[in-house]
Amino acid sequence: MITSIIINGILIGLIYALLAIGLTVIFGVMRIINMFHGEAVMLGMYAAFVLFDKFGISPYISVFLTAPIFFVLGSIIYKFLIDPIPAREREITSLIITLGISFIFATSAMYIWSADYRTVTLPFSQDVMVFIKTRIGYPALISSCMSAVMIVGFYLFMSKTYMGRAIRATELDKDTASVMGVNVKWISIATFGIGVVLAAMAGGILSPIFYIYPFVGSNFVIKAFTIVVLGGMGSVTGALVGGIILGVAEALASTFLEYSMKDIMAFILFLGILLFKPSGILGGRTRL
Amino acid sequence: MLEIKGIDSGYGKIKVLKDITLKIEKGEMVALVGPNGAGKTTLLKTIAGMIVPSKGDILLEETSISGMPPHKTSARGIAYVPEGRRVFSAMSVEENLLMGTYLKKNRPHKTESLRMVYDLFPRLEERKKQTAGTLSGGEQQMLAIGRGLMMRPKLVLLDEPSLGLAPLLINSIYKVLERLNGEGMTTLLVEQNVKKALSLCKRAYVIESGEIVMKGPSEDILCDENVKCTYLGI
């Protein structure tokens, strides 16, 4: 049973990590806490649902089709609502603005899709494979693997492409990045867009194994925050490690203590890291 | 190459530079010296576009670049090598250098540029995978200069390249600068190490409290009593 528990912990941890990445990127580069992160996940789930329901496109494919739309959405929000705020007020004002947007998104979703619960039921939703005596459902397996691929892909984007490096450079030193020829303003807009895309993609990938309703976003936010802190703010590998540690720790706590203990476990981890290594598990400097 | 006509500049309402006029010819290496807080860095930042001057004009090859954001001035060929250790600390050495080829026009020359920098600073090649933040001060300075050179600039603005370095390292960095100047690179060098800077450059400007108080050939400035007094207290 213990191997099964750990394997399952890792699989859910990968999904947790994907949920956190959009948040950590936006916070890392712009020091903005995006309060509508959960709602972006929710919109991603609905996008996946609609494309699956109407056109039969698998969420694992449609996340790539809808990404440009979410990029534009995120960029517009940053360009017109957050960027014009004077820097001195931005840290907290952006909190209110993104909170307001979260209300707007959630209610709009209710008007568009009603408050009904939706699910994406794939043709192979009941199929199971067995791996080291652990039964893993295909949707769970594919979603976790997709998460891993996305995280690795994003890591490569951030380390191997000019744009990715420009984003990191901007995060580390705006002024110096700008004299390298980086249009810092545009990179900030793009980073916000990317953060929203990552949240929406996480939603899409989550849709086959979770349920969807307009207010589902709030379920993910605290989890995502926990991982951002565990892994270190702004760090992609940190989010991955943080997600897996959280997944496994929760699984172990819920097995050997009581199931309801797992959340307390998560917060004890959270506080412990904050107190003893506020820069996150991988710690040190801001790293990728 | 570069012509600055009577600019005022500063941060917000604080005026740091007053009526600065300055000229650099192509292929020239000019020093800008002055005490801490005199406005040297502010001037470089203004040229690079990080600060918009409130008055006056800046011309690069006869076109005004005044008020242009830094990513545009860099596209026009200005490389600003910031003071201190402003390398991208969490990125590797090679990633730092590649940031120098961020501009589209420089991307095709990526490999040659890297080769050139690694030839200039073999230390950097040895440590290309290392995180920049873990380099020693001198290596970070080399990295910052190398990164600027990756931009294949027409004009390099060097901000205190000898800051906090041991004499040996300073010498090796200065040798590189000399060699690059010999190859025709135009440079504006800001230095607190007056003697060094003046020995390298033929011409210099002295700035104090945001004003150019003296300009001319290096030898003249070195002999000036006032300068001696400011720097040596003699």
Next chain:
Amino acid sequence: MFFKILSSVLFLLLLFSQVSYGAGTFKIGCPAPMTGPGANFGEKFKKAYTMAADEINAKGGVNGTKLELVFEDTQAKPALAVSSAKKLISSDNVIALLGGWSSGVAFAVAPVALDNKTPYLLEHPALDDITRKNNDYVFRLQPTTGMYSAALEDFILKVVYPKEKKKQLTVAYIYVDNAFGQGVAKYGIIPFFKKNKDKFNLVVSESYNENAMDYKPLLLKVKNAAPDIVVLTSYLTDGILLAKQIKEVGLQAKMFTGTGAGHSMQDIYEKSGKATEKYFSSGPWHGEIKDANWKKWRSAWEKKYKYVPGEHEVEGYVAIQVLAEALKGVKSSDVVKQREELKASLKALNMKTIFGTVKFDNFDGYTNQNKAYKMTAVAQWINGKLLQVWPKEAAEREPAY
């Protein structure tokens, strides 16, 4: 200056909101979760109330007075619900309050109803304590959490236990950690299995947070205990995930049963990808299904809303009918007196509805509680249909056990 104007305009708006419009109707206050996680249920009840009220109004209303429904969003939060209830009572002058979906909300609203001497009719919040507080203004027509398992207990003792021919059956119980889940656990399921210790061994009994994403560690633990019977008390979303993940971890048992709520909603079958096939669900029944009126109502519902109604829809619909019936006894025109008359009339009510007979009694510590033990049933999911299988007299088909 702009803000001064804005604030004075808003203040005026506020005062105008006090003016009650549409006088000459019976206003019924409906605090419901219209946004937030319970919004789906708010919509269900809104449909049910509206359908019943429209039918009554089409026939000319009650004694010539039409019914008017006033909705307020509670987000399923007790504090907001209290605020809504106060507003409905004082500024909308409603004659009675309805429902509120969740036990937590009803628990908080009940004292407000008492303070304002306004009848409060519950059709779904099930926590026993709500009608055990000697609160004379609170009426409940449906079974309490403690009654939810009445039919299930009967079914397990009379059908399952004899059939298994084992001395002791092992049972795993998983329930959602909220007022409803706690209520069912505390008043229904756990006491039942403890009382019959000789026949059953409760090997796992754990609660879970309703927003959890991953139940597999819990289910693996259950699987490890290899129970004969798995009892689940869940809402919809958690029910769906549980059903899917039970399949995934390969947890097998002789019997899976829910206790109403999520497990008796059509959604759970479809949205779990049919994972609840053969699941039982025990809770409030879907109404007197042998009744001709029930059949008529059900086809009318399906025609109007294009889906098969469950317990929530029946309860909501019947609640309005019960109120309408009781309102026949209201004669005066002053709302304060009307409320008293309505209360008296509700107390005297004995009415046959499609949900069953509704009569509010005081018994066993309950006040104004419909003796609804019999309004529970065990139903089973077979081929996408949840049909009642127990008690025998209300069965639509034989249980597949």
Next chain:
Amino acid sequence: MQNRSVKPIVILFVCLVVLSFMPFIIDPGSYKYLYNIFFIVNVTVLLATSWNILGGFAGQISFGHAGFVGIGAYTVALLHYHLQWSPWLALPLAGVVTLLAAVIIGSIAFKLRGPYFALSTLALAEVTKLIAEGWRSFTQGTQGVVVSPGPLLSIPSGGALYFVVSLWLAGFGILCALLIKLSKTSYFFLAVGENEDAALSLGINSKKYKLIALYISSFLAGITGGVLSVHTGFIDPSSGFDMVHTVEPIFLTMVGGIGTVLGPVIGTVLLVPVGEVFRSHFPTAHLLLYGIVLVVFARFIPKGIMGLFRKKKI
């Protein structure tokens, strides 16, 4: 000088006394909903003021006020439930118990600065909520606890009583804020919030002042929770520790003007009724409208309403 510091206190006192007569002018019996809104406004003023003392005066942004409110609310509810205390009598204790909790919370959270401090308060608030959910034998878990307020000094519990009590508690909160603002301490708060390193180098014991701000803030927030629990007559973890209690005081203070005594009051008086009116007039769309109001306010007046006035001492 003396006059200048007494004047605002006198004005506050006069306002409170005048407003206390409101129930004689507008009948609480027939305007229950209006009084309900008044009550919510008063309580929210108290909570926003409490947040402002910590976040605005001392510059320590807290994401954990829901935790304080929850602890206060549960103190009243549990004293009533276990020991049959009158909830009214338990009210001051709500503040005290919350303050004691803040001693523990502060000793952990103040090891950190800036966003890390904010996040740790968020985590600590969640932990207290999980304890309230998990410790069923003591807190009744998610089932919640009923509180029946009963009369206060033979004044029957009802709209008028809630209004007057909440009004004076809000007044008490504003008075605390005023006294701080008019005292020397406010300068030390400002110094610590603006630049902790500079403050330390000038001999200001920053930890002490951060703790003072936290203690006052938590005491007021705990009382807020206590009153809410008395008014609602019911408390469960999801409503006691609702994230709204964290988020609402922050944006109301921001809208009104952070760090000023009047800011939280103005923000609350302006926006809370709007929210309530939206909610009852547009049961499904109110969050959408409220969201738009938030975005517009933050986008166009990022410094808050008090920021529009040049002189913003109070």
Next chain:
Amino acid sequence: MNILEIKDLTKAFGGVVAVSDLNLSIREGIIFGVVGPNGAGKTTLINVITGVEKITKGSIFFKGSDIGKLPTFKRSLEGITRTFQIPQCFTGLTVFENILIPLLLRLPKQEAQLEAARIAERMFLKDDLNKQAQMLSVGRLKLLELAKAYATSPRLLLVDEPMGGVSLDMMDSLINLIKSLRDEGITILLVEHVMKVVVALADELVVLNFGKQIALGAPQEVMKRKEVIEAYLGDEYA
């Protein structure tokens, strides 16, 4: 009598040694100059004396008692105050409030206000009294730094590059101001780059390079030493 004694002081950041085995004694009532090229450890020395940075090795005695373990604010209350090279003012507050804050720690409000006005006048800040600190120029901010530090009634004042950004005409008055502070009996540790200022002010001068002391003595004499000129001005100068 020595007001400050530093014994075998070492401060390392990880592997980098900023101050190494330093021994210093500062007599009461003098201006003690500290010079050296950038990165020589001057600011680190100030940080260690004020307790912003913990000591790696060694000890610090202030008026004869070991203060090595006291927190920054207590050292300030004992009489050790500093100014920052990059001014650390309360930027959102007015100049007057900036000066008032340290005074409030030991005076009643009214007296503190009078005193603050007096200090502002003395520090040439009278005209800026009601301006927000963030509106000041760098030079004025340096004055404000000094005013704030002076308001704590220090016995030992550590001044980190007061002249940076100060206009030429202002420099002389500033020199006189610092002199007058010494004449009041305040011991001053002065870190400065502008040599003419150091030479004009310092009664005693130490030159640091790479965290080590390379010369100590009267300024005129020290500045002539070969090793100082090499370290400070470039090796070929001499």
